[in-house]
Amino acid sequence: MRSSLALLLLGASLAACAPRVGGPAEPPAPANGLYSQSFGNTPAKQVRTLIVVLHGDAPTTKPDYHYAFARAASEAVPNSVAVALLRPGYEDPQGHRSPGERGETTGDNYTADRIGAVAATIRHLQHRYGLARTVLVGHSGGAAIAADLAATHPGLIDGIVLVSCPCALPEWRKYMKKVSPTPLWDAPVTSLDPVKLVGGMAPTLRAAVLVGADDKTTPVRFSRTYAEALSLRGIATDYRIIPGKDHELLGDPEVISALQRLAAALPGKS
Template identity: 85%
Template sequence: MRSSLALLLCAGLAACSMPATRPDAPAGPPGTGLYTQSFGNTPARQVRTLIVVLHGDAPATKPDYHYAFARAAADAVPNSIAVALLRPGYEDPQGHRSPGERGQTTGDNYTPDRIAAVAETIRHLQHRYGQARTVLVGHSGGAAIAADLAATWPHLVDGIVLVSCPCALPEWRKHMKTVAPTPLWDAPVDSLDPVKLVGGMPPSLRAAVLVGGDDKTTPLRFSRLYAEALSLRGIATDFRIIPGKGHELLGDPEVISALQRLAAALPGKS
């Protein structure tokens, strides 16, 4: 979710460095049609890290903050391309839209069909950048989708960076009912619960999990629980609590640093 609270302010990502947008990849593959924007100037044959970025649930806004993060990521990670993806059913402020149903943004849109649409887009990108390892970055609801995808499509991605994750879904929905009371939090959902799927992840996966110490939307207990589950699975996990920070954490330098560390630790593709 960009935030599950309509009053939360947008992260200040506009000040990030601005490598060129690649005009050759304006949309996802036929069959999904998910809208993407790609950033970075590395020629396709020289790309060694493919970074895919997912925004949050954005209940009150049209998301585009993940574009700024992707620009910064492409600038920070050598020999990389960063692709910011609009999740199914979402529209950005410029009028670009991905097909599908957006949902109620109450944890109801982390479903197998939406995860599959993201996975198929990643597979399409991997054909273009055949020598690259793939790192999937997700913020909030996008982090839940990234975690679900890594478990249900094992070996599709090599690393995940989860930021402000509602990774214990039923518990998080109960929490949100106290924060933003509405009967919608009681409605049953078909979404996948990330923490229950950790057993499907390959131990070779690398992960970074970051959360703000003052996050009121996805409190740190959910990220800590998920990071512990990853570690028990044998997955190398970089868990960071960022003191004094809230939910809108994607623009924080600590996230870029975690991405750099993870990308540098990935073995080259043979």
């Protein structure tokens, strides 16, 4: 079953198909609430894994591929619900839109305010699924945001799955300027660089980092650098290079398998 929901502005309540968790009244939705779609049949009180999915920068398209991944994730991980978010300022092909500024998609929109909007939405979802561990899955620019969020909001999430990540941001931008020359790459950005923030991560976090061997947008070296930094931090990291695959890796079965392994390894909440 799929339910569409928008975390509306000005304190509207979150709508979802599952029953509410008992306890205190649910807080109002964050003022910068992001549009989302929720997947899974598990009643809220029985959800043990909350999977949140972020799409990539999508410079030339309106993203909706992360909805399909969220559906597959909810079916693959037992007792789970998966929620696919539209990043700030983005619109999907059906006309749904999240508030905020999209940016130029040159690594300029991994900023503290956008990361904070994702974090606020996750906190709201966690209130609904109070017994669930939280796994944040990000593709491409969404992976950079996921990594930044894990470091700047330690303890908020229990695991991250990073797919095709530009996780060494300045180096990646220099690379992209060579691949796709435009003055936009010369503009200064206030985005957070994931690899420089690893020291802020909770050591108990678990991570999976996947990249296609033939990825020309975020080549292997950027994921390898980040995975090595995670390991040096003492974070359990499942790092995999997927042979014959390019940048559009999120729908690959290897990603679902990595998510399943990570979710199974997380300790339960009491």
